[in-house]
Amino acid sequence: MSELDWQFAHSYRTLPPRFYASAVCAGFPNPHVLVFNTPLAHELGLLADGADFDPQTHADVLCGNRFPAQAHAIAQAYAGHQFGHFAVLGDGRATLIGEQRTPNGTLADVQLKGNGRTPYSRRGDGKAALAPMLREYLISEAMHALGIPTTRSLAVVRTGERVYRPHWPDGAVLVRTAQSHIRVGTFQFAALGGEVSDVRALADYTLARHFPDLTPEAQASPYCALLHAVVARQARLTALWQWAGFVHGVMNTDNSAISGETLDYGPCAFLDNYHPDTVFSSIDHHGRYRYANQAPMAQWNMARLAETLLPLLDADEHRALAQAYAAVNGFMPAFEQHYRTKMAQRLGFADNEQAHWHLVECLLHLMMRHRADYTNTFARLTLAQSGNRNTRLDGTDALFAADDFAAWHQAWQQALQGCPPDTVAERMRTANPAVIPRNAHVETALAAAEQGDMQPFHDLLAVLQQPFRHGDETCRVYQHVPAQDEPYRTFCGT
């Protein structure tokens, strides 16, 4: 039976000691591995291809009861603006056990989430409940399959103890991997002590780890280049969220990853019917992180990052500010470019010229007016364009029967004239997912898992791992849109 081949680096520990604290092993009574991501283990170099592996024999390591011999477990310090209010935070329920050297030469953080208290836990228990950890596994893997940069999920381990939450649910640990867990909030933490040398140390570390082409050795203005590079990644990420109809729900600066990966799957969810004001988080009373506000909020987070870098940008305050403004102001044009291109592809266009974008805008407006389902509308158009004209999908009937939609459809088909139909259909099939992790289906799978039945979870996961299989019968079950009482707001726990 194979072992997991941990090849750890501990580069984060080269930062000044105030950036982290040592973490200790957990003592869970009866850990049981519920789900293990074998393909990801291969990608990370943890398992050889074809290896005979039983994750159960690694339950103690995967839940944090025992650290691998090569581990130097730490909790990372960070700060963050949470719903606009600044707080000093840190991993209160997470432990970085090491940075795995992957076969392609990069480092990937291996972090346990929910494995108990750390020096940053404040009054929290450091634990996590089963359903939210399985939810993070499911949605992060769905995001990955959709081509959206994200932290990944290696395993979920039920710990064998109950945690103090409503209904005393089972406790669990998620094993999460990431290009890194450096956050905008990590830079805010670095700047907090007032030592420019701390910000410089973190910036240099970030450059070396994520942007090796931009290091001080390679660039005249490495810190300005770093800011531009992070802005570019965040702009692309946010555009992909908008394209997919993903509402992150808690875009605090401590959840904004410098790597440009989606981080923290607490109150997130995907749109059912299209409406720009959709909010899923029950604590987001003013809609700060509503669907339509995600790009401005991501840009706001970039401004917070820029503030921390000001002393490194230029000795002259005005010149530093000018550089910061220029970088942060680059967010919206980059976002628009990515978003419009992806949305034009949804309608089969290769480019996002104004006339094509106008068609997208008009369709979104019609979808809002007719309360049409976002994903299913594009999936139905895709099937129709592929010659499958009679396929009806939930949440699209009112739209497709409307006169204003017929006029739009005619204009769209006219715009497509001259484009090879097969190319258009193929472009649409790859730009429009057939399935997304709809809240209702996710909740059903999690409820079954809480009762000890993991089959619905695995069935849903299998479909989400191949989201572009239009017309597939298995997909159809998950294209069903259950009736909603609340039109635009859904509540989901974290």
Ligand SMILES: Nc1ncnc2c1ncn2[C@@H]1O[C@H](COP(=O)(O)OP(=O)(O)OP(=O)(O)O)[C@@H](O)[C@H]1O
């Ligand atoms: N049960 C808990 N015990 C201790 N600290 C906690 C607990 N739950 C959350 N925290 C801490 O509260 C802060 C905000 O929590 P949030 O839910 O945004 O993060 P998270 O989901 O725990 O972690 P991440 O952002 O890494 O996914 C973080 O510093 C987190 O570590």
